[in-house]
Amino acid sequence: MNVYDSEKILFHLVRRGYEKTLSVELADLVVLNTCTIREKAAQKAFSFLGRLNRLKQKNPDLIVAVGGCVAQQEGKKLIKRAPVVDIVFGTHAIDRLWEHISRFEHKRRRIIDVKMSESIDETRFWEEPASKAGTDSVKDSSVTAFVTIMQGCENYCTYCVVPYVRGKEISRRPDSIVREIEHLVKKGVREVTLLGQNVNSYGIRQGFCSFAQLVNRINSVEGLSRIRFTTSHPKDLSIELMETFISCDKLCNHIHLPVQSGSDRILKLMNRRYTSENYLEKVARLRKIMPDMAITTDIIVGFPGETEKDFQQTLNLIREVEFNSLFAFKYSDRPQVPSARFSEKVTEREKMHRLQQVLALQEELTSKKHHLLIGSLHKLLVEGFSKKHESAAKKNHRIQWTGRTQSNIVVNFTLNSGFDGDCDENLTGSMVDVMIEEAHSHSLRGRPVYINPERKGLKGDKYHVA
């Protein structure tokens, strides 16, 4: 979500004559977009502000604007803690940043804007025609893009700061979302990831349409190859949405379904409003509908009061579901959240020990799953050169490409015999079929397969397995 917001900020600034610099040392204006979901993220923001402080001593005209969730959370206090900051703009003030910068340039007086949506005209941000919106700043070569479809959350999980810093749940109008996606496609984007804290409740309050209906509409955008979304709250995952995986051919067979814990006692303390049994039932249903559905999750270890027994239940759930991958986090207290006041805090040492166990177990599961893929065929959306490309190019080796499977696994490959296309052709944005040959812990290696000799060229959807 912050990547998307940063794109919007960049676009507004570029439109007004600012240029992106190659390094922060060269800038006249630095905009820091922050995250406060976990303590570590907020600490990162503060240590970066320390660096800006040193820069400002050398260049007193430097303007520093801080936005995002830390700004929303701290407001005035942020300036006290970090006097280097000139402008504080909260999560609902992105569209006003430009006014603030111009006012600061003239008056050199600090500005704090942390007003939430009830007091602003929401439509100003959402309703700007796509041709003028932040999507213009998407890099020309990007084939994937994020699209925020809603903001805020009212689920109030007891550990989570989001409802306090992102505010009430507000959905964008379906027309505006579709227009933005059509615009992105014209700029070369082939895959969009729809973003919301809980996409399952999209449009309900405003009475627009259901999330499943929205995905159906987006599915008919011409030129778009793939749709992803994140995040779904397990309690709201509907049968209608599960069936969308069948009805929408562009919807990738991957779902991120954060479970957080395998212990019903902890889930209750977290206010997640489902049990491990409910969760497993939904997973079983999803797999019945789409047997090759990739399921990923988020896990919090060391929630206050989490005993060894609770933790073992989390490990058991991970083993039972066999997630394709997961993100695991050590619990951290966040300002305002109820769990910050819960007793029986787990020690840092124990949290680290549990985190390592979760990561080790998942590594085993992912590695097993990746090895099972050897010999299977996958359609990749090519995103560009692989990370290893530079070193391969230096050694005069072939171009290394990278793409993702529908289930979101990174696959690297080089063009080799079997192709009648030009080996130097730019494959970015193309769909290429590969046979998986090697499995690594975080990626796969494949060999492009060219089966139908009638078909020439490798561009876009023209390239198919016969």
Ligand code: 5AD
């Ligand atoms: N401590 C640790 N992890 C957290 N998350 C959210 N709040 C906290 C917290 N206070 C994790 C959850 C969520 C992900 C985005 O961040 O797992 O799904």
Ligand code: SF4
């Ligand atoms: Fe936070 Fe997600 Fe819970 Fe909302 S649903 S409160 S964003 S963890």
